[in-house]
Amino acid sequence: MAPETKHLEVTLDTHVESVNVAEEMCLRVAEAAGFGEDDCYRIGMSVREGVINAFHYGNQERPDKKIHLAVDLTPDKMIIHVLDEGKGFDVGRVPDPLAQENLLSTSGRGIFLMRAFMDEFDVVSGRTGGAEIIMSKKLPSGSDQAANGRDGQNASPQQEV
């Protein structure tokens, strides 16, 4: 990991309240990184959707499974990882929620929203065997983190909560 990258990670219970906890944690990081209100909203929503996905689809709402959330703040972007302990899934097979036949579907919009709100989005097979959502947002130009990264002065140690 590059020395100027800040790392934060937390293990969450498979519980509805974890969605709010994850959102609030990432919002604090995003605000501190200099993202504006609109981007914070998009990041917060994406984190919610990622954790809802892990809670509902990945871990099947089973309390014995965990949700692993990690945030990397590099000089260029904020990267969010959401890892579940399910069986993984093929993101290419997720139905398009904008297709006419799916418009009245009561679910299936989370992946779409994360794609729409973040700059980069991918789903890979995680170390647990479950799905790992990796998504990122470019830091706004002029933010402290971006400036520190460019100057090479920001070398915060890895943090864990």
Added chain:
Amino acid sequence: MELRATYRDAGVVTVVDIGGRITLGEGSALLRKTIRELLDDGRTKIVLNLADVNYIDSSGIGELVTAFTTVKNRGGNLKLLHLTKKVHDLLQLTKLFTVFDVYSDENTAVGSFQ
């Protein structure tokens, strides 16, 4: 903003004033419970006033769609009123603007049921 839902009569139409975040958990559950109560009471002409809803996630969107289809299946209709910018943009992004009837004036929304 505190989560709440109340409803009132506007002629044959019921206007639901809902406030707070409609998200996974309490917000979605409150919307579901409110719509169920209205339908159990025979109220099938519903205007959902979202003026005080500043946040909806995919679960909330799903609950709105469930409410819409449930009311439709009972022979009624559910229309949306006073969308905040975030909710407006979200419904546009998800193309649900093409599904729901959306109003910015309550009298017009209520009158549309005549």
